[in-house]
Amino acid sequence: MVKPLAFWPWENLGIFKYVMYGPLVAKVVCSWIYEDSLNDVWCLHILIVCGLRGSVHQLWSSYNNMLFLTRNRRIKQQGVDFMQIDREWDWDNFIILQALLASLVCLMLSSMVELIPVWNPKGFITLLLVHVMISEPLFYWAHRFFHESYLFTHYHSLHHSSSVLHPYTGGHATFLEHLVLSVVIGIPLMGSIVMGNASTIMIYGYVLGFDFMRCMGHSNVEVVPAQVFNKLPFLRYLIYTPTYHSLHHTEAGTNFCLFMPLFDAMWNTLNCNSWHLHNKITTDSGKNGRVPDFVFLAHVVDIMSAMHVPFVIRSFASIPFCTRIFLLPCWPFTFIVMLMMWAWSKTFLLTFYYLRGHLHQTWVVPRYGFQYFLPFAADGINKLIEEAILRADRKGVKVISLAALNKNEALNGGGTLFVNKHPDLKVRVVHGNTLTAAVIVNEIPKDVKEVFLTGATSKLGRAIALYLCRNRVRVLMLTSSTERFQKIQREASADTQNYLVQVTKYHAAQNCNTWIVGKWITPREQYWAPSGTHFHQFVVPPILSFRRDCTYGELAAMRLPHDVEGLGNCEYTMERGVVHACHAGGVIHQLEGWTHHEVGAIDVERIDLVWEAALKHGFKSVSTLK
Structure with missing residues (x-):
């Protein structure tokens, strides 16, 4: 049974909880339109403060997830997984609560609120004294009481359920806890208002500063240099650090303070490892962290999908990508960032996860899909890919797998360019197309006798055609190049060559209801497919679902x-826990310990071998229809 005040009153409203801001918005709009001046300006201030508070948490979240900047200063090396993201989805409930409480206070003290000046230096002195003398000890003892058996089990354990701290974790707590926290943050403000020392700047500064410190403490990245405490030792008792607060979540009987470890020292709850661990993390930040065993070298598809990364909006990155209206206003800013990335032109670490104790990372080449089709951009893109491969080789990475366009045949021969140029590479370069071919051929029903194949002379098209003809499946290969078709046909055994048939028009497939699309086809070309056709595809970007x-x-x-750890983002349009086959192919290569490069043409003989290895390691086929 749920205990009183353990859940939020608007817990079941979902996104409609933001309607609770409606009265404040209505008051501001009506006053603006129908009155000469904006009366009850406190309504506007509450809305602005709420927006700024959300921005503070979002900016801290973005910084926390910028692995290319923070990977060597992380306190816990694990990533935030989908379960934690879902638990913390409504982390901003406390902002709504405190907006409602602030509205009630302003209504009760309207005469005082209206007289608050923009600036009053006395208010900051009053605020500081009340915070240190009342709010800090009040929070300390309330926090300790919440760690008593009954209160912890029914109220506080929710906050401690997050295994990896994140700025949003600070807001992830029960209704009762945030009522208490609202009192803690409200006492200094009320004291200043009642004493007549309050100011608008003071209120903004205290509330946003309070959130800033809470976010910093719940960050998984250490941001306070140890040198500061070494030179000024007394400061370690006046301001906590992310490392200090992280120890409270691993050793719950210590480090209860709000922001000032002084109170833990006074009441003998200060963790003795606090300064040592903080010094170790900051000292080690200049060193290289753990070397990944596997790297997936990805690329951005388009400007909209560039926003589908954890350091933009964590919740959005945790679901499959699709273009959403709320992203449109961000397009111009993202375009500017794209230009900056072009100027910077360095690969950066985007995400990571652990599998069987192996660290797997995703690096991103700062190039967008359309650039891969610009002839003059080819050399620059290959240079970036080459630098990423050499960087992985220097670090000791075992396998680096190339994403879709990074292994384009016309660009670098499916990775052959880099292997030939650097024959002494220790890192294995893998295009992963062998598993991609295996996934496609295993999706085709066993009773299919004929397929229509576009992109038939590409790496994947060639391998799929040869594999299917071996299994006595007739393959209609769409290509205008007789020479390339005959070259592939000669690779087939003499008794199966007749299963490969060259066609040059789409109408040749008007009676074939199994299409394998390796080259983008228009809605008009799709009309040639008979009703009931299923379109398998390995084309980037995917074709439009027109029929x-x-x-x-x-x-x-x-x-x-199932034993993947720390995965909290979706790979482009894929579902949670699903990756492109070329990504999975590189993982299999690393798990199996294969020592060859997988570049250039696909070895048809290895398709079944790679498929069986994938199943052996617990990978599962994803065959979805839409």
Whole structure:
């Protein structure tokens, strides 16, 4: 049974909880439109403060997830997984609560509130004294009481359920806890107002500063240099650090303070490892962290998908990507960032996860999909990819896998360019297309006797055609190049060559209801497919789902094993825990310990071998229709 005040009154409202700001918005709008001046300006101030508080948490979240900046200063090396993200989804409930409480206070003290000046230096002195003498000890003892058996079990354990601290974790607590926290933050403000020393700047500064410190303490990145405490030792008792607060979540009987460790020292609850661990993390920040065993070298598809990264909006990155209206206003800013990335032109660490104790990372080449089709951009893109491979080689990475366009045949021969140029590479370069081909051929029903294949002479098209003809499946290969078709046909055994048929028009497939699309086709070209056709595809970007009487497969993908740890973002349009087959192919290469490079043409003989290895390691096929 849920205890009183353990859940939020608007817990079941979902996104409609923001309607609770409605009265404040209505008051501001009506006053603006129908009155000569803006009366009850406190309504506007509350809304602005709420917006700024959300921004403070968002900026801290972005910084916390910028792994390319923070990876060597992380306190816990694990990542935030989907379960924690879902638990903390409504982290901003406390902002709504405190907005409502602030509205009640302003209504009761309207005469005092209206007289508050913009600036009053006396208010800051009053605020500081009340905070240190009342709010800090009040929070300390309230926090300790919440760690008593009954209160912890029914109220405070929710806050401690987050295994990896994140700025949003500070807001992830029960209704009762945030009522108490509202009293803690409200006492200094009320004291200043009642004494007549308050000012608008003081209120803004205290509330935003309070949130800033809470976010800093719940960050998984240490930001306070140890040199500060070494030179000024007394400061370690006046301001806590992310490391200091993280110890409270690992050793719950210590470090209860709000912001000042002085009170833990006074009442003998200060963790004796606090300064040593803080010094160790900050000292080690200049050193290289753990070397990943596997790297997936990705790229951005377009400007909209560039916002589908954890350091932009964590919750959005945790669900499959699709273009959403709320992203449109961010487009110009993202475009500017894109230009800056072009100027910077360095790969950076985007995400990571652990599998069987191995660290797997995703690095990103700062190039967008359309650039790969610009002839003059080819050399620059290959240079970036080459630098990433050499960087991985220097670090001791075992396998680096190239994402879709990073291994484009016309660009670098499926990675062959880099292997030939650097024959002494220790890191294994993998395009992962062998598993991609395996996924596609295993999606095709066993009773299918004929398929229509576009992109038939590409790396994947060639491998799929040869594999299917071996299994006595007739393959209609769409290509205008007789020479390239015949070259592939000669690779087939003499008794299966007749299963490969060259076609040059789409109408040749008007009676074939299994299409394998490796080259983008227009809605008009899709009309040649008979009703009930299923479109398998390995084309980037995916084709449009235009036909209502047909079904469309997703890009070849595999579900990661269940023991993956720290994964909290979706890979482009893939579901949670699902990665593109070329990504999974690189992981298999690393787990199996294979020592060859997988570049250039696909070895058809290895398709079944790679598929069986994937299943052995717990990967599962993802075959979805839409």
